[in-house]
Amino acid sequence: MDVRVQDAPFDMGAELNRFAAGVDGAGAVVSFTGIVRGVASGDLEAMEIEHYPGMTERALTQIVGDAVARWDLADALVIHRHGRLSPAAPIMMVATAARHRGDAFAAAEFLMDYLKSRAPFWKKEITRSGAQWVAAREDDENALARW
């Protein structure tokens, strides 16, 4: 299990290859990557991501631990960036490995749902006309109910 919180960019392809190469006996690897929306949708210049050092790592480790306790996972990976990100840059990724795809898919969705509403990150959109904190979506909070 690997949880990384970093300001440096990451290469999602390289990370996924390394993750997949390190899982023994798994028949399924599922990954999700979140990227900064922009360019086509407006005048977004950058996304600033603030976090709570210490609590962030604790919360992510807890969420990954919950996923491992619930599904039969060979491994799990969470990488989340903070700081100033450009449009189209990867923000975060999760990857799960399991013997069968059902566990890998379910655990990846669980990780994403909890990460969005329970890990202390806050996004701020920087545009030419000003800056605005991204509001939490009710859908994201409601998504937790299915688990």
Added chain:
Amino acid sequence: MDLRYFAWLRERIGTGHETIQTEAATVLDLIAELKTRSEAHAFAFSDLAAIRAAVDQELVDMDAPLRDAKEVAFFPPMTGG
């Protein structure tokens, strides 16, 4: 007690960190006390529905006891991912 503020709470209060002496028994009691510190604090804490709290880096409800808490953090609902 160390207080930490994040995102727009930090911006409204004007700092991300302050240290205070308090006898507040719960998170809600602490907020009531903080609102009297300055107009900026009162403004930042004016809508409790928009605020979440963590005690010693664990997310808690607003009526959570503080007991021997060393660090209390306030922030808006999280928007990671």
